[in-house]
Amino acid sequence: MLLKSSPQAASMVEIAQSYSQSYQGSPAEQYIDYRGLGRLATPLGFGYVAAPATGHEKHLGRLAIPYIRPAGGEHAVATIRFRCINETCLKHPDGSWRDEELHEGHGKYQSLPGSKPLLYNTRALIKPSRYLGLSEGEFDAASAELAGIPTVGVPGVSGWRDHFDPAFLGYEVVFAFTDGDEPGEKFVHMLAERLPNIVPIEFGKKLDVNKFVVNNGPKALREKCGLE
Numbered sequence: 001m002l003l004k005s006s007p008q009a010a011s012m013v014e015i016a017q018s019y020s021q022s023y024q025g026s027p028a029e030q031y032i033d034y035r036g037l038g039r040l041a042t043p044l045g046f047g048y049v050a051a052p053a054t055g056h057e058k059h060l061g062r063l064a065i066p067y068i069r070p071a072g073g074e075h076a077v078a079t080i081r082f083r084c085i086n087e088t089c090l091k092h093p094d095g096s097w098r099d100e101e102l103h104e105g106h107g108k109y110q111s112l113p114g115s116k117p118l119l120y121n122t123r124a125l126i127k128p129s130r131y132l133g134l135s136e137g138e139f140d141a142a143s144a145e146l147a148g149i150p151t152v153g154v155p156g157v158s159g160w161r162d163h164f165d166p167a168f169l170g171y172e173v174v175f176a177f178t179d180g181d182e183p184g185e186k187f188v189h190m191l192a193e194r195l196p197n198i199v200p201i202e203f204g205k206k207l208d209v210n211k212f213v214v215n216n217g218p219k220a221l222r223e224k225c226g227l228e
Contacts, residue, residue, distance in 0.1 A: 049061060079112055
């Protein structure tokens, strides 16, 4: 348990490690398993906020998603995002999972104060590969990784920044994984205007990478991308 006099007293790495240690057997583990991402929980550092660090009290009971950086050391975690996993938001009264989550009076995700949009899973950018995936969120990026496609996530369709462009220009192909909704369509059109190597990969209405992989398996995603 981290009890510090200020949020700056503990590094982001220490806080992420603390949340990771509370993950096993927690509601966060149950939710990640439901999303089909259980075997990536350790490498991606998923955590559970059982004992909030100072300044993180409002994130109590949320899933912690660290933005891990390959530089390591004190800079190994750039930030942490927090996702609501409240059972009443995720499940019906009978205990079955909702097809569409119900978050009322609060956001599904919360970021730390002052956080700017950052790329998720930037370790994908240093893997030798002629292709790269680009998704709208963290879970979609993780799902594509299950298929052996190095994939970076953007935290929402409005999270793209000009300085992201150069990181994607050296690839033969960048697969733009888009949600089957209007914001997703706008997102891929925006990317296509900025990156000449974009190849849109669409999943249909109310579908995304994660649901596609859970329903069809990782191999099906590779086939959809023309990789096998």
